[in-house]
Amino acid sequence: MKELVIEAKTENLAEVCAFVDGELEQADCPMKAQMQIDVAVEEIFVNIACYAYNPETGPATIRIEVVKDPLSVILTFLDNGVPYDPLAKDDPDVTLSAEERQVGGLGIFLVKKSMDEITYEYKNGQNILRIRKNI
Numbered sequence: 001m002k003e004l005v006i007e008a009k010t011e012n013l014a015e016v017c018a019f020v021d022g023e024l025e026q027a028d029c030p031m032k033a034q035m036q037i038d039v040a041v042e043e044i045f046v047n048i049a050c051y052a053y054n055p056e057t058g059p060a061t062i063r064i065e066v067v068k069d070p071l072s073v074i075l076t077f078l079d080n081g082v083p084y085d086p087l088a089k090d091d092p093d094v095t096l097s098a099e100e101r102q103v104g105g106l107g108i109f110l111v112k113k114s115m116d117e118i119t120y121e122y123k124n125g126q127n128i129l130r131i132r133k134n135i
Contacts, residue, residue: 001065008049008060008079016045016062020075027066029073033135036114037073040131043107044077052081052127072116072134083122086129087112 004019006012020041024034041062048060061078086108112118117132 001063003064004062005059006062007057008045008052008081009057010046010049012049013042013045016060017041019062020064023064023066024073027073027135029135033073033133037075037131037133040111040115040133041075043111044129044131047086047107048077048079048081048127051084052079054082070134072132074130074132077127077129079127080125081127084127085120085122087118087120 002019002023004016006015017038020037021034024037029037045060045062049057052058052060058080061076063074063076063078065074065076066072067074089108111131114133115131116134117130119130121128
């Protein structure tokens with residue numbers, strides 16, 4: 001398992017993506033799965049950067065682990081910000097037009113649809129969001 005601890009600021013997104021992509025390349029992750037993981041990483045990290053500590057900033061930890069049986073990538077995002085379970089919110093009604101839909105929620109919906117597993121817990125003062133993608 002590799003870990004990156006970084007200030008949860010949107011300007012650090014490129015460094016987070018480079019860290020994740022480097023590990024995915026070492027695992028010979030197929031490009032389609034890598035692109036799906038990249039979208040999920042961007043959505044989750046930007047949400048932490050924008051909302052977890054608002055208006056302050058704080059650390060975010062990104063852990064990546066490649067496991068066998070089944071071959072998959074597990075990413076864990078940790079922050080000490082305001083408790084927030086993104087899975088508790090109802091999925092947006094994508095049958096409605098963009099004008100009719102409520103703002104927000106589409107990003108985490110895409111993460112839920114593109115990953116094989118996503119879990120959330122709040123433990124010891126930390127938000128812990130874990131995603132898994134079979135590769």
